[in-house]
Amino acid sequence: MSTNAPQQPAGDLGGPGPGVASGQSGDVLLTGANGGPASSLRRGRVLGGLALTLGLSLFLANGLLARAREERAVERAQRRAGVALLSLADVVQRAGGTGDGVRAAVKDWPLPAGASVRVIAFNGIRLEASTFPEDTGDKAAPRRLSRDEKPLYDRGQRLRAAVETNREEGGARKPEVESEARPSGGRLLSAPVEVDGTVVGAVEVATPPVPPVGRGGLAEALAAFLVPLGVCGGAGFLVRRQRVLAGVAAVLFVAGLGGYAVHSMRTLADELRGTQEAVGAELRERTTRAQALLAAHGLRTEPPLTPAAWDADSLRHPLGLLTDAGQPVEAMLATRVAQVRDEASRALGLLGVLGLALLLYVGLGGLHRTAATLKEHRQAYAYILPALVGMLLLVFFPFGYGIALSFTDANLYNTHQPLSELWVGLRNYVEILGDFQIARRAADGSLVFNYLNFYYTLFFTVVWTVTNVAIGVTVGLVLALALNVPNLRLRPVYRVVLILPWAMPNYITALIWKGMFHQQFGVVNQVIRMFGGQGVSWFDSPTTSFLTALATNGWLSFPFMMVVSLGALQSIPAEIYEAARVDGANRWQQFTAITLPALRPALVPAVILSVVWTFNMFNIIFLVTGGDPGNSTEILVTQAFKFAFQRYRYGYAAAYATIIFGILLLYSLVQNRVSRATEAA
Amino acid sequence: MTTVRTLVAALCLCALGLLPLPSFAATELVLWHAYRAEEKAALEKVVAEYNAANAAKGIKVTTLAVPYDAYADKISATVPRGKGPDLFIFAQDRLGGWIESGNTVEPIDFYLDDATKKRFIPSTMEAMTYRGTTYGLPLNYKVITLIYNKKLVPVPPKTTGELVKLAKTLTDKKAGRFGLAYAYSDFYYHAALMNGFGGGVFGANVTPTLNSAQNVKSLELMMKWLEKDGIVPTEPSTALITALFNEGKAAMVFSGPWFLGEVAKGVDYGLARLxxxxxxxxxxxxxxxxxxxxxxxxxxxxKEAAYDFARFLTEASSAKTLALEGRQSPSNQAVYSDAKVAADPQLKAMREQVEVAVPMPNVPEMSMVWSPATSAMNAIVKKASTPKAAMDVAQKAVAKDVANLRKK
Incomplete structure (x- = not known):
């Protein structure tokens, strides 16, 4: 690039490039003018890179910390509201879910300013009690819910269904406490009211907005920014080599960001302790109130109150962070702190790695080089930009999403949750690749294949691909040779007729072939019967079922091979054959010594392509055999499809698809190498 | 004077311009369905009636017929993203899946009053219910009945004993004649026997019960009809059954209303309860x-306007149009006391049959049953496996799939 720089000095000098960039272009000019040893050290680049990356990282870290603190504040509010909600639900349950007892409990329930509660009863779709400001006057409880309050009722019913589902399935996959944001900024929490094992209504608590948490930590961030920068500036005068200076900058970057990370974690741990205190105080207050209410209204006191259960997650499983007396459980708190710390250090670690990469990229001149190429070839980049954006949106984003999906447990039931909550790591891959139960011995000694096993399907897919390509190449080549006979009459007609299978949409062909193999009315069985044979139930055994798909795909694939071979055949000069004949070669010798080698450059790419197509030939398998009998004739793609849309395991199916991609990638890498070797030979 | 006249004219124009204002605020409801031919015509007629009655309120319903093959996927793709219709008509088998994936079907318990609920045949209402919540109003139902050739069967059999006795006299395997023909190896058709024995696919808590003793017993009866009694053809495909019935070579058939459209003109058939x-x-x-x-x-x-239309669509007067002109069997009970409907043998037979029919499960787990169950049925019919062993295999496969889906 130093040779480019002098060609555009005007642009470089006059360009009002911002900050680092303009400093760098000045740098380039300098070196271009001076050349020699000075070009080995560019302090501005390292210092600028450090300022940029550390500044950016600290800005982001500060943002992350602010968000984490806000999350903690929300969590605190949420947990306090949760305690208020579940304790009230407990009292309401003891009051029977409806009636005066419920209304008395709601009326006397202490709430912070701006918070309100209400109780809904399913029986008669009623608002049983409410302290919401709008439910006064002629809208005062108890009354029937009005039409625009349908969401309230639906929410309650959703909770009921969730409780019943979790109970029936013996699991916990549906939230039993819902929490949603209110337009006013606060949150609305709802919990079911269970009386004698059935959900008869719901309790809702609306909380006021959480006051915003100040950004904070700015002074620390500034210190973590300026100190390393100063040190780096000083080091610039001592160090004489670019790489060493970049190394020093990297160490300083890590130190700066690390220092700030330590500060962040300490802040978060303090926040957690504070939350614990606040929720504990809430719990103690609620316990006294609840006991007073139970005594005052003669409500059921059996079983005794278990306040610790009020501090629960959305599945109503107690968090275990507080005792019944409202005292913190230190061990659980420590785990929670460690968990939060882990999360924070993971985020900051990622930030650090990215920042470090960027720092080295800038410091070692990568950015500079990129900018130079961008500038030099700007026209070319402008031209490919639309395609690039298109590829990014239509190919790389779905591709990346699919890969991310493969590490999750996404299925029909949890599609609304973010992928990060469904993360299961490599479990899907282990489950797919680690299952070696390909076959087992049945009681009578015969071998029973496990058709859902990945390796069986892979084996079947490979057999399917190899046989299909072999048939396609053989039939295509034979037909091409036949059509290549000199002075053949009506050649164009034959050619058109033979290309027809290729010209038809392949799913139509597939459906026609499926019909032809019908046990009762299919033409194949009719022909067999015509000659006195017994009709075959084609789709009842794996082998015959495979044969039907093979026949269909063979029919579809030979025209392509024929066209490719025919084109290559016609380009072989007739003189070579003449010379061979003069030399006394017979037809077979001519074929092996002239025709085949001449065909190879055309056939090899065609075979490579056709292998990939056949490997993923979804239509034929799906439409002709449909995997019958019992998934024995599935290839990998159709199997992945069935996992996704018949068994609803999206994450698992995505892992399947990723593995298929891996196999084909490996294949193409190997194939590339091999074909390069053949080209060279 | 002229100014006054201009003013009046302007006022008139304004009034004219203002008059259509209510139609600006009109509510347009879009209804998707997959009907064709007379079913579509009947539905559109009912919609036109509704539109005429509600024009004053500014409500207008428009229908869109979606090709059936793409219909379910289209709903799954568009509705949760808010790009779909206000209402749609679909069978209950996909209901559970849509509810679990969320934001597709609106619960309607809140709107549903007892009078509306009582309007329907109870079991059809049950099909619209998932986990204790109602999600739709049942419009019509399809069910398998006994369809018989009146020339060969003057009085339809009331019991299986009578059926077998009668069928044996009508069966002549050499001549390709059968007393009974139905797609017994198809799990859907077999369900009539299975449910009759008290079996089923899912027990409480949606646990699969494919290998229950009742299910096995029902399969043994089917095999008895096939092997010992020999009253049914081997390898029954729907096309074969249609052909046999049309040629007068099958006296009785178990099939649904879709079969009636394929019966040849000359065949005088009757319908009766299974x-x-x-x-x-x-x-x-x-x-x-x-x-x-x-x-x-x-x-x-x-939603409210949409529900109101759904209610109208399931009223007795609408149901009558759908039944008589659309040839569907409405879920509305009252319509069957109408003289014209009561006189229709097809509608009457379906109504009698539905009394003892069971709604097909609407849980999403159902889609995991078909493939293993079909394999098991094939194995049993081909005598590759005993009913018990085949159902054990199917049970294991379904239980595994269900457990995998619920795994956390």
Missing amino acids: PILDEAGGKPMSPWMTVEGVYVAAPSKN
């Missing part, structure tokens, strides 16, 4: 029914 199972202590054969419901789309902006 026989009572002597083998199950006199319990009736109870086929699965498919109920087509009208659902309000969860993201719709006009």
Whole structure:
């Protein structure tokens, strides 16, 4: 690039490039003018890179910390509201879910300013009690819910269904406490009211907005920014080599960001302790109130109150962070702190790695080089930009999403949750690749294949691909040779007729072939019967079922091979054959010594392509055999499809698809190498 | 004077311009369905009636017929993103899946009053219910009945004992004649026997019960008909059954309303309730029914208006049009006391059959049953496996799939 720089000095000098960039272009000019040893050290680049990356990282870290603190504040509010909600639900349950007892409990329930509660009863779709400001006057409880309050009722019913589902399935996959944001900024929490094992209504608590948490930590961030920068500036005068200076900058970057990370974690741990205190105080207050209410209204006191259960997650499983007396459980708190710390250090670690990469990229001149190429070839980049954006949106984003999906447990039931909550790591891959139960011995000694096993399907897919390509190449080549006979009459007609299978949409062909193999009315069985044979139930055994798909795909694939071979055949000069004949070669010798080698450059790419197509030939398998009998004739793609849309395991199916991609990638890498070797030979 | 006249004219114009204002604020409801031919015509007629009655309120319903093959996927793709219709008509088998994936079907319990609920045949209402919540109004149902050739069967059999006795006299395998023909190896058709014995696919808590003793017993009865009694053809495909019935070579058929469209002109057929199972202590054969419901789309902006239309669509007067002109069997009970409907043998037979029919499960787990169950049925019919062993295999496969889906 130093040779480019002098060609555009005007642009470089006059360009009002911002900050680092303009400093760098000045740098380039300098070196271009001076050349020699000075070009080995560019302090501005390292210092600028450090300022940029550390500044950016600290800005982001500060943002992350602010968000984490806000999350903690929300969590605190949420947990306090949760305690208020579940304790009230407990009292309401003891009051029977409806009636005066419920209304008395709601009326006397202490709430912070701006918070309100209400109780809904399913029986008669009623608002049983409410302290919401709008439910006064002629809208005062108890009354029937009005039409625009349908969401309230639906929410309650959703909770009921969730409780019943979790109970029936013996699991916990549906939230039993819902929490949603209110337009006013606060949150609305709802919990079911269970009386004698059935959900008869719901309790809702609306909380006021959480006051915003100040950004904070700015002074620390500034210190973590300026100190390393100063040190780096000083080091610039001592160090004489670019790489060493970049190394020093990297160490300083890590130190700066690390220092700030330590500060962040300490802040978060303090926040957690504070939350614990606040929720504990809430719990103690609620316990006294609840006991007073139970005594005052003669409500059921059996079983005794278990306040610790009020501090629960959305599945109503107690968090275990507080005792019944409202005292913190230190061990659980420590785990929670460690968990939060882990999360924070993971985020900051990622930030650090990215920042470090960027720092080295800038410091070692990568950015500079990129900018130079961008500038030099700007026209070319402008031209490919639309395609690039298109590829990014239509190919790389779905591709990346699919890969991310493969590490999750996404299925029909949890599609609304973010992928990060469904993360299961490599479990899907282990489950797919680690299952070696390909076959087992049945009681009578015969071998029973496990058709859902990945390796069986892979084996079947490979057999399917190899046989299909072999048939396609053989039939295509034979037909091409036949059509290549000199002075053949009506050649164009034959050619058109033979290309027809290729010209038809392949799913139509597939459906026609499926019909032809019908046990009762299919033409194949009719022909067999015509000659006195017994009709075959084609789709009842794996082998015959495979044969039907093979026949269909063979029919579809030979025209392509024929066209490719025919084109290559016609380009072989007739003189070579003449010379061979003069030399006394017979037809077979001519074929092996002239025709085949001449065909190879055309056939090899065609075979490579056709292998990939056949490997993923979804239509034929799906439409002709449909995997019958019992998934024995599935290839990998159709199997992945069935996992996704018949068994609803999206994450698992995505892992399947990723593995298929891996196999084909490996294949193409190997194939590339091999074909390069053949080209060279 | 002229100014006054201009003013009046301007006022008039304004008034004229203002008059159509209510129609600006009109609510337009979009209804998707997959009907064709006379079913579509009947539906559109009912919609036109509704539009005429509600023009004053500014409500207008427009329909869109979606090709059936793409229909379910289109709903799954568009409705949760708010790009779909306000209402749609679909069978109950996909209901559970849509509810679990969320934001597709609106629960309607809140709107549903007892009078409306009582309007329907109870079992069709049950098909619209998932986990205790109602999600749609049942529009019509489809169910398998006994269809017989009147020339060969003057009086349809009431019990399986009578059925077998009669069928034996009508069967002549050499000549390709059969007393009974139905797609017994198809799990859907077999369900009539299975449910009759008290079996089923799922027990409480949606645990698969494919290998229950009742299911095995029902399969053994089917095999008895095939092997010992020999009253049914081997390898029954729907096309073969149609051909046999049309040629007068099958006296009786178990099939649904879709079969009637394929019966040849010259065949004089009758419909009757499926026989009572002597083998199950006199319990009736109870086929699965498919109920087509009208659902309000969860993201719709006009849910109340949409529900109101759904109610209109399932009223007795609408049901009458759908029944007589659309040839459907409405879920509305009152319509069957109408003289014209009561006189229709097809509608009458379906109505009798539905009394003992069982709604096909609407849980999403059902889609995991078909493939293993079909394999098991094939193995049993081909005698590659005993009913018990085949159902054990199927049970294991389904239980594994269900457990995998619920795994956390």
